[in-house]
Amino acid sequence: MTVLAQQAVLDAHYMARALELARRGHYTTHPNPRVGCVIVRDGQIVGEGWHIRAGEPHAEVHALRAAGELARGATAYVTLEPCSHHGRTPPCADALVNAGVARVVAAMQDPNPEVAGRGLQRLAQAGIATDSGVLEGEARLLNQGFLKRMEHGLPFVRVKLAMSLDGRTAMESGESQWITGPAARSAVQRLRAQASVVLTGADTVLADNARLTVRADELGLDAEQTALVMSRPPLRVLVDGRLRVPLDAPFFKAGPALVATCMAVEEQYANGPECMIVAGDDGQVDLRRLLMELAARGVNEVLVEAGPRLAGAFSRQGLVDEFQIFIAGKFLGSSARPLLDWPLAHMKDAPELKITEIRAVGDDWRVIAVPIPPASV
Amino acid sequence: MTVLAQQAVLDAHYMARALELARRGHYTTHPNPRVGCVIVRDGQIVGEGWHIRAGEPHAEVHALRAAGELARGATAYVTLEPCSHHGRTPPCADALVNAGVARVVAAMQDPNPEVAGRGLQRLAQAGIATDSGVLEGEARLLNQGFLKRMEHGLPFVRVKLAMSLDGRTAMESGESQWITGPAARSAVQRLRAQASVVLTGADTVLADNARLTVRADELGLDAEQTALVMSRPPLRVLVDGRLRVPLDAPFFKAGPALVATCMAVEEQYANGPECMIVAGDDGQVDLRRLLMELAARGVNEVLVEAGPRLAGAFSRQGLVDEFQIFIAGKFLGSSARPLLDWPLAHMKDAPELKITEIRAVGDDWRVIAVPIPPASV
Numbered sequence: 232m233t234v235l236a237q238q239a240v241l242d243a244h245y246m247a248r249a250l251e252l253a254r255r256g257h258y259t260t261h262p263n264p265r266v267g268c269v270i271v272r273d274g275q276i277v278g279e280g281w282h283i284r285a286g287e288p289h290a291e292v293h294a295l296r297a298a299g300e301l302a303r304g305a306t307a308y309v310t311l312e313p314c315s316h317h318g319r320t321p322p323c324a325d326a327l328v329n330a331g332v333a334r335v336v337a338a339m340q341d342p343n344p345e346v347a348g349r350g351l352q353r354l355a356q357a358g359i360a361t362d363s364g365v366l367e368g369e370a371r372l373l374n375q376g377f378l379k380r381m382e383h384g385l386p387f388v389r390v391k392l393a394m395s396l397d398g399r400t401a402m403e404s405g406e407s408q409w410i411t412g413p414a415a416r417s418a419v420q421r422l423r424a425q426a427s428v429v430l431t432g433a434d435t436v437l438a439d440n441a442r443l444t445v446r447a448d449e450l451g452l453d454a455e456q457t458a459l460v461m462s463r464p465p466l467r468v469l470v471d472g473r474l475r476v477p478l479d480a481p482f483f484k485a486g487p488a489l490v491a492t493c494m495a496v497e498e499q500y501a502n503g504p505e506c507m508i509v510a511g512d513d514g515q516v517d518l519r520r521l522l523m524e525l526a527a528r529g530v531n532e533v534l535v536e537a538g539p540r541l542a543g544a545f546s547r548q549g550l551v552d553e554f555q556i557f558i559a560g561k562f563l564g565s566s567a568r569p570l571l572d573w574p575l576a577h578m579k580d581a582p583e584l585k586i587t588e589i590r591a592v593g594d595d596w597r598v599i600a601v602p603i604p605p606a607s608v
Numbered sequence: 609m610t611v612l613a614q615q616a617v618l619d620a621h622y623m624a625r626a627l628e629l630a631r632r633g634h635y636t637t638h639p640n641p642r643v644g645c646v647i648v649r650d651g652q653i654v655g656e657g658w659h660i661r662a663g664e665p666h667a668e669v670h671a672l673r674a675a676g677e678l679a680r681g682a683t684a685y686v687t688l689e690p691c692s693h694h695g696r697t698p699p700c701a702d703a704l705v706n707a708g709v710a711r712v713v714a715a716m717q718d719p720n721p722e723v724a725g726r727g728l729q730r731l732a733q734a735g736i737a738t739d740s741g742v743l744e745g746e747a748r749l750l751n752q753g754f755l756k757r758m759e760h761g762l763p764f765v766r767v768k769l770a771m772s773l774d775g776r777t778a779m780e781s782g783e784s785q786w787i788t789g790p791a792a793r794s795a796v797q798r799l800r801a802q803a804s805v806v807l808t809g810a811d812t813v814l815a816d817n818a819r820l821t822v823r824a825d826e827l828g829l830d831a832e833q834t835a836l837v838m839s840r841p842p843l844r845v846l847v848d849g850r851l852r853v854p855l856d857a858p859f860f861k862a863g864p865a866l867v868a869t870c871m872a873v874e875e876q877y878a879n880g881p882e883c884m885i886v887a888g889d890d891g892q893v894d895l896r897r898l899l900m901e902l903a904a905r906g907v908n909e910v911l912v913e914a915g916p917r918l919a920g921a922f923s924r925q926g927l928v929d930e931f932q933i934f935i936a937g938k939f940l941g942s943s944a945r946p947l948l949d950w951p952l953a954h955m956k957d958a959p960e961l962k963i964t965e966i967r968a969v970g971d972d973w974r975v976i977a978v979p980i981p982p983a984s985v
Binding site for chain 2: 394397398402403406408539543546558560562563565566569570571572573575576578581582583584585586594595596598603
């Protein structure tokens with residue numbers, strides 16, 4: 232193997248470790264991205280760090296602190312280009328320069344317009360060797376929400392659905408109950424926990440008394456992770472174009488929430504939850520506009536847990552990045568409610584999806600499917 | 609390890625090989641069971657055989673021929689108790705006695721009332737050591753159809769369905785086309801090939817001009833297996849209570865078929881396909897009675913490839929042993945046709961299934977699900 236090829240293998244090795252560290256921030260970094268950092272000197276890892284929570288030190292700072300004087304002349308592996316701007320913490324590029332590292336390898340450039348190459352530039356200007364693009368695919372997967380927001384001004388939208396094997400979600404009468412088992416429910420709790428926003432509609436809140444909270448005892452995480460998760464629960468957003476949900480609904484009693492509506496906020500809501508007025512037709516909130524508003528507030532990932540109407544509306548409007556469909560081993564029958572309200576007349580209009588994963592979750596199964604944009608079919 | 613434990617490990621090892629050989633008859637043995645045989649002497653395999661086609665020699669005979677004189681004093685491993693009766697071939701128990709084997713190990717007793725322990729008894733009477741029950745679970749899986757017929761007088765019924773991710777099979781208008789890709793279609797061809805009967809209904813034959821034949825070039829098998837398969841295609845059975853399908857339908861032109869109907873056979877059918885009159889209500893064939901008739905004719909496995917009405921009827925009546933559902937990565941929408949015509953009012957009536965396998969088949973996925981009888985839920 233050539234020296235260059237050896238270097239590439241080692242770079243990938245240490246970057247994989249940095250990605251592993253970054254994942255520890257899975258539930259907590261937003262609105263910031265998940266970032267990990269490893270400092271390597273003479274083939275030894277001398278410092279590791281990851282970003283835990285917005286407002287707290289970045290991954291590089293943790294790793295540099297751990298390395299101390301050993302950072303001098305070392306190589307730093309970071310899963311995202313070090314920042315060059317003063318946010319709530321000082322720029323990491325400066326910290327790396329000050330610590331005297333000799334080389335910085337980033338998995339990818341930071342698409343944040345406040346950074347966007349300037350972090351690596353700052354390092355290069357200080358005489359530090361820089362590389363970018365090591366395990367970039369993995370690094371992008373880690374921060375799908377942050378990247379979507381930075382690149383498109385929209386959050387990453389994940390729609391969670393639970394259905395029977397024949398594609399139904401509830402009986403015709405509306406009768407419904409957990410159709411999936413405890414392992415699937417626990418997986419849904421973790422999906423909520425990793426999201427910046429859990430979003431639902433008036434139908435679901437009215438019909439099921441849904442609260443959509445994160446419950447510590449159902450997360451299935453260890454004590455440390457559970458504590459981190461519970462320290463920053465996702466914002467619960469209710470789409471209620473006509474303000475149908477009364478303020479004494481369990482949803483509102485379960486903690487802070489944001490209501491997206493088309494109505495001028497009525498008096499009864501004066502002392503209630505925060506309201507966001509999003510114009511729309513026919514008393515229906517304009518969902519794209521709502522998502523843009525949420526992104527502007529720093530929301531990276533939205534988990535939609537709603538009935539066929541609202542989930543169907545997100546789907547029809549092409550706003551969904553990923554479906555997570557939990558399938559229970561039962562048939563609810565041909566008169567039961569559909570997965571999504573989405574009437575289609577012709578086969579040629581049927582949207583295509585790429586099923587990327589199917590995996591057993593307890594007695595149920597989880598399908599992950601990604602819409603294929605019509606242009607690329 | 610004790611000598612006994614060692615023997616058990618060796619027995620399982622050779623039986624596994626015998627099962628592997630038995631699987632070579634996957635497409636061709638019916639109405640007979642699939643059977644494999646290995647003859648072992650002094651730790652060496654000296655003969656192997658498997659049953660290929662009804663009317664031809666049984667597995668034991670092939671293996672004994674291969675072993676020749678070396679069979680004397682050897683152990684024979686058979687996946688099913690050797691037969692003791694004169695069928696189209698002489699009893700295998702006698703052949704084993706005559707060859708002078710010292711020990712016979714069977715995976716399971718033959719439930720065929722003409723054998724049912726008498727094969728092993730015959731061997732024991734001749735002074736041969738016998739064992740039964742080695743890898744019995746695997747041996748039973750190999751012959752689900754044969755066992756169902758012997759034990760319950762009914763064939764094993766497998767229902768094949770193809771649906772979108774939202775559980776739909778065709779548009780509301782009836783517009784339909786292959787929704788799954790070539791790998792799934794090839795898998796369906798192999799399901800047809802392994803069945804004794806491929807069964808469909810008038811709706812499918814009328815709407816789709818379905819022929820339900822096995823096509824050599826779509827099987828995805830090697831030349832030898834393909835030739836074996838094509839030498840005994842499954843019987844195609846049309847359920848047509850009111851004789852709605854005209855004799856010039858492509859279905860009838862594609863080869864021999866059996867029509868199950870409630871009607872006295874009309875004149876037009878006089879020179880047409882064989883008809884079986886099965887009484888039923890409202891011009892609907894009594895499906896359980898039809899299955900019993902087919903079992904009486906030696907049918908082990910039935911593949912149902914039908915529309916929501918007929919597949920739904922089999923399901924509602926508890927006649928299905930296994931669903932194989934091919935799932936395509938698309939949504940057909942909420943007005944599209946259901947998987948099964950099976951209206952249910954209450955959650956408590958929703959039938960439970962055990963999903964035993966989900967696997968990628970090309971770009972599609974295949975779910976295998978087994979109904980759980982209501983009593984055991």
